[in-house]
Amino acid sequence: MIEVFLVVFPVFLVVGAGYAAVSFNLFKNDYADALMKFTQNFAIPCLLFNAIAGLDLSAVFKPALLGSFYTGSAVCFILSTLGARYLFQRRSGEAVAIGFCALFANSVLLGFPIVERAFGTDALGPITAIVSIHAPFCYLLGITAMEFARADGRALPDTIKVVTKAMFSNALMIGLLLGFFVNLTGLWLPQGIRDATEMMARAALPAALFGLGAVLVRYGIAPNIGETAMILFLRLVIHPSIALILASRVFNLSTEVTQVVVLTAAMSPGINTYVFANMYDRGKATAASGVLLGTGAAVVSVTIWLVILRAL
Template sequence: MLDVLAVTVPVFLIIGAGYLAVWRGLFSQGQVDGLMVFTQRFAIPCLLFLAVSTLDLAQGFDWRLLVSYYSGAMACFVAGILGTLFWLRRGAEDAVAVGFAAMFANTVLLGLPIAERAFGADSLTPNYAIIALNAAFCYLTGITAMELVRAGGGGFLRGVTTVARSMSRNSLMLGVAAGIAVNLSGLPLPGPADEAIRLIASAALPAALFGLGGVLVQYKPEGDARGIFLCCAIALILHPAWTWGMGRLLGLEEGPFRAAVLTAAMAPGVNSYLFAAMHGKAVRISASSVLIGTAASVFTVSGWLLLL
């Protein structure tokens, strides 16, 4: 157990340091916003570009890995919707927003550093394969469901077009796309360019973890306690449990299996709140689930690592 805590606690200590720094006024909200702009638009795209440009695409995009993880994500989406409708007794649009929060795991800011510390940098190929599809899959699923319950889905095409346009300008997606292009071309990067990108990428995860802590100060633990519990329980327990079962059923190899389960065990990502705010539904539940889910994942992720 001490070995597991040695993996997870340093990651959450960096998040806690960022939270404390902003909460106590040592780091302003404007400064943390600037830090997150650097990590989200520059450092993390460089990290994803380097990873995907050297990725064994045939090995990384194993259909068993993707089915194990994304069938779990869809199960969480459905469970969040049903739980909101029949347990919380809230409307269909709120149900979609809660389902999205339960489905959208923090695959990058939490998933990558914990997986790297647990299993080493050479083990991250399956993680990058999951990350490459995560935003597009979750947003298209969420937008589709939201538009289907709004005016009979009349705005579906407009919603999908908006998401496609947003994804085409998203820095993380651009980093992944550029990495795939270099990978398929087989052309090496010039030495100085490669070194410069690696220097920027080396700052990505620690800076992003500190920034994540600062961002979480904005998400006050308020709203429907049962809704927050529902969302966090689905994200932290159902998703990794489903992925575990599917991975074993499909005969997923040990490395991808561990990556899929551990990634599925991550807390709801900040995009959960952004989706809820974009539609004006279940905003407090989504925001609080990001904060409380991240705090609770100190223990739940450690538990899943112990099982793995």
């Protein structure tokens, strides 16, 4: 248990360092925003580009792999939405925003560094396959549900048009698309370009983790802790449990791929859950609380899941 915890602890120590730096006024909030923009708009796109460009697509883009992960995502979204609507008596739009918190895992800022530390760089192939459709899948599902749930929004076709444009102008999506282009066309890149993107990629994860901790300072804890507890139970327990059953028992994936799928499914809610709630001005306090408390709770839950996975 201690050996496994030592794999996870440095990741959360960097997150905690960012949180402490802002809390004690050693690092300004404006700097945190700038650091997150650097990682999300430049460094992480380079990381994703490199991972996709050199990936054996036929080996990792398999329906069984994606099905093992995204079936659990969808189930948690439905359960969280229904729980918020009927258990906590939330309005329909608020329920969808809370459901999104259980849908969107922090697969990039936490998933990548934890998977790499736990299983090595070879494990980045399966998680890259998951991440490559994560935002499109989650946003398409969340936005469609939200537009059906609320009566005061714009027409669904107009919303889909706006969101599609926003997604494909997103730096992460551009990095992924360029990686796919290089991979599928076999385009030769000069050594200088490959070295430059590799340098940027190496800066991505530590900078993103520090920045994540720094921005978490501004989030508070929602007064209705029951909703947050429901989200975290679905996000940290139910989703990885479903992924484990499907990957190992239904689809018979290899132990190595199963470990990556389950550990990625065990990540806490990502910051995009707050972005989604803020976009619709619904469930913002619960989303912020889920990000903050979920990141802290993941220290324990990810360690436990690593123990379970290593027992496989």
